Amino acid sequence: MASPGEATVKDSHVGKKKKPPARYWPEQQKEGKDDNKVGKNEEHAEQAVEQEEQKTQKTTKRKQEGGERDGKKFISGKMDPFPGPARIPEDRINKFKRKDKTKKPRGSHYKLKDMISRSEKASEMAQKQAARFDLLLPEDAGFLEGDEDEDTCTISQEDIADAVDITAGSKYFNLKLSQFGPYRVDYSKTGRHLVLGGRRGHVACIDWQSKQLMCEINVMESVNDVKWLHSEAMYAVAQKKWLYIYDSNGIELHCIRKFNDVLRMQFLPYHFLLATASATGFLQYLDVSVGKEVTAICTKTGRLDVMCQNPHNAIIHLGHHNGTVTLWSPNQKEALVKMLCHQGGVRSVTVDKTGTYMVTSGMDKKLKVYDIRTFKPLKSYFLPAGASCLSLSQRGLLSAATGDIVQVYRDVWSSPVTKPYMAHRVPRTVWGLHFCPFEDVLGVGHGDGFTSMLVPGAGEPNFDGLDANPFRSAKQRQEWEVKALLEKIQPELISLNPTELGQVDRASFAQRHQDRVQALGFDPLAKEKFIPKYKTKGRSSAGGVERRKKQVAYEDQRDVIKKTVETKMKMEKERKQKEQKATVFSSQRSALDRFKK
């Protein structure tokens, strides 16, 4: 932004001598002088011209730099050196682009033109405003940078923790929980809370930044997976047999017997849906806002122990032992997409925040990156030990666990990677990986407890306070909960293309009718069958009834024939016209075509 002080300085610098003094009334005597000295007058005029030129030059320069309007002259005679609104860089504007410009159709209705221009204007304004307000997101993500010929992956966590400030350093810690087996991990949506689920029944909730234990229980059963629900007040635990829901104090709220043998869970925060994948091959959706099962889909692909969600469109990805990854929505009983990704079984799948890339790892020890919009493979890596767990951070860092080593990769999809960005050895085999939202932290659950790793550049530095506020108070959380429930998206709207809702349904009438018939179970538009009236006194003889029926049928047929003949005639006519046109057109063209070689 231009400060007024700067402006004045510039102005004075340009026209110091030549500036005529401000006058509010005629200066008689000066004019007289000028009359006397013609030469001087000329000089004056020249000076004035020069000054004018300079000024115009300056203004044009400004204009080129981005001011849309001319510099407004103030009373003092000074010009605004930075006229118009402040310039926004093009790339930043493009960042907030929502749609392409629509062309205003020629010779169409004025209302249409108005509407289009209005929407165009509104969207442009929104875009510009958003770009302008981008300034208010000051936080920037930075990455670890090693010295010359020093690999960042060789830097140990302890070194990083020592180098950073105390608060950040305290985010590197280990929890030694060797008793209850390998741990699954989940961070809440705000990244403030952590739930740990030990294979041998140990479940603990921690406010991990303050290291405050919220609850700790042992469910006395094997635990397959843990997942936070929409807020930190509730979490779901997939136990040996059924699915349980506990509150943050460790009190069992629900035991959902409809969901049995659950191995993996995903929570869709905007739909309030808990998707579970079971050992029996069922993919089930539970609406946690009303507590009802939305759908249960039998995938017919055996044990489902690889699962992830696409945060962009709430599609569930399942990995199978035959190397395929399938995509599911609650609205369809069959897989939306089935991709053959690996030659062995799929071990882990993860999708990035924008829903563009999918990373899979399989028994063939490969790590593959797919463009999930086009379903095309982008990159293929070979990991000597194979990756058992994968997780993508908000900023697109990929963490892969190979045995007891956690590796973090940068830019797996854009440039070929040969070395990990970071690596860390945990005491025993990794069982669960999860990047903490809005923090540069990677939570690793392993056989010996839990490790919170520092991964610079992992988390999104700018959080949306209305969506997921890590610093929210209890009151704020309550308010957010109400709002989120009001804005809950219905499960019917889950589809591969989330913008499909904004498109006009182009299904033909016939198609729609078919759907309707299917939904209703009968055809509402069907012509009812003619049933001849029963007539008394022997007039309703079988032959008579038949005759009457025939009559009606004959009439109907006549109508049908008439219609078809009419349509045929019409078509014929149109066709002829078209032909005529075509012949005219072709005759026009053919003259020179003959001589073309």
Next chain:
Amino acid sequence: MARATKKKGGKKSDKKRSELTEEKVEVMYDDEDLNEDDENITSEEEEEEDERKHHKLLEAISSLGAKRKKTLGERSEAAVQMSEFTVTAEGERDRVDLSDLIGSMEKTPGVTSRTKKQLKNLQKDNKTIESPLSRQETDRIQRDVAFQKAATEVTKWKGVIKQNQRAEQLIFPLNREPSGPKPIERVVTSWKAHTPLEEEIFSLLHANKQPIHDPILTPAEEASMKAMSLEEAKIRRAELQKARALQSYYEAKARRARKIKSKAYHKVHNKAKRKEFLKQFDEMVKTDPAGALEELNKIEMARMQERMSLKHQNSGKWAKSKVIMGKYDLVARKAMQQQLEVNKDLTQKIVTSLNAEEEEEEEEGGDAEVLPDFVNDAEQAVDPSNPWMRGKLSEDPTEKDMIVDLTAEEAPRAAEEEEEEEEEVKEPEEEVLLREFDERRKQRQAQEAEAQITVEEEDDDEEEEEEDKAADEEEAELSAFTSLFREKAEAAADVTDTSAQLEEGLTRIRTLEDVELLSVPQEEAAADEAPLPPPPAENPPPEPQKREAAKPKKRKRAIELKEVLTKEPKVIQVPLAPTVEDAEDADEQLDQRGLIKEAFAGDDVVADFLKDKRKQEDAGKPKVVDLTLPGWGEWGGTGLKPSRSKRRRFRTKAVPPPPRKDQRLPSVIISENKNSAVRLHQVNSLPFPFQNHSQFESTIRSPLGRTWNTERTVKKNIKPKVVTQMGAIIEPMAREELLKDKRPAAGRGGRGGQGGRGGRGVDSQRRHIRDKRAEK
């Protein structure tokens, strides 16, 4: 009589009466009347009392008739001179003619000559004034006029109303001052002098044309600055003069050149021009390809015209004469030759770098080959100990398809129809096969030539005969064949870690084409040479190579993603090696056996997947409906099939479905089922003003809510259409409003104005016509 005439006149009153004769007749009648009257009066004079009584009696009698006669204005005293009033009064139903009046006018001396003239003109102009219209008609006309007036008055408001209707937001009351702080400039500039002193000063300033607000230059100063200096003007004038002179000079030159009739001159001139142009064009190709292309098009056009016309074809009159002369005259022959040369010159295609490039590109352009990524995986380099994987990996997608075909199509093969359809599909494949086979044959022949074995007569068809031939010949051919395989195999990789068991497993992978093409030599090989490694094991490797050799350009053109895939997977080095856990999880323990197991799994996986995909594709295809009834129109019974023609007649082919979304993605199955759940929430018909889907979709694309927009945008987006102020009276719009709005509206001008004018034009015409009628 008079009454009759009067009636006549009355009847004709609505017409235009211009016949003079009738009027004259009338006049005559009038005179007669007068005479009668005169007679009556004279009799009155003579026999006074009795006569009067008699007259009264007469009157009474006459009054008994249908109409009462109006009594004459009668004078009691006797008068010699008759007043003219009596006359008129007498003929109450007669009219006074202008001539009568004018006649009296002649006598009266006081009348001015001017009036006389006027009157005479009046007399000459024998038009009569029409009788007034009926009340209804006049009323109607008046109503019309009144409506016109009102309409014009109302149409003045049209612009304002339209503007308000289309306005995004209306704020009532309409003429409200915008609240909030004003910018300082406006406050200052709108400042007005209040005190007398201030007023005086400002009046002085105004009088002297001094700037009041912006004290930079007075208008006079500005005007002086705008003026040009003398020198500048002079320079400019000189420039203009020069330019004009040059122009006239060139024009004159051109005129002169145009008039030159010498053919030789023109010939030379044209030739030079052409050369020059070509030179320029060559330069242009380098510097400005777009322009060059345009020029090229022009040349092409000229060429086309030349080819079209008979101009230099030696077919004209002149040419014919020359042909006759040509026998004897060398000059004539030369001229003809020249003519032909010109034609050749003109019709010659100009080859430039532009053209060449295009052709090359055309050559290069081809369809991308679809290959699944497994083909390009570099498992080989990584893990040479696993032959299964390699065998599978190096397969082509087409080959895989074929395998599936073999297995899946056993059952439907019985049905002839499908087979027929299949044939159509297979045709291009066969072509491909033929081509490949050709290539192979060529290669083989080349090798044979190298080996210096002269079996040139041999052909594929004659192979059976060859069996009978000497064993050495067979040996030679086979050796050539196998050596080729060996070469290829060696080139591919040293993959020869094979055991007999593994080879058996691999025979299944053999491609169909290979089976078909090489069945004969293979059999021979298997029969004759046991020690030779069976060809199928090594067949796959040369396959892709040949493909690549055949279509290297196509590869280049493939999608970039594919190109990325063709690279080997990056092997990532990890600084820390994972420690092997003891029995913690069995997954991590992967020894060689496990690897092989995995590979086996992969083997199945691909085939299964392809089978699955094929099944889905088939399910999506519409079925061919066969309505053939056996026995109709021909013999029926067991073992009899309806004839082919009949079946063809009754078979209805369904329309092929639109291409699948996963058509180009070999390793993906995309479900074709439509999501009907979303459809319920979608807009299913285009709203009113929109003409196509994209328009509507683009207008609703940008979100309105607070979550995605800044506060100001949201406020603007949800602006109410009408805003009223609490407690404020909304007055109807005053006329001032109209005047205020008129100025900007006029400024806007443009189309709306024109349209309005057109309408107004018609209106004004109509109004004009009405006015004319009203005048009548």
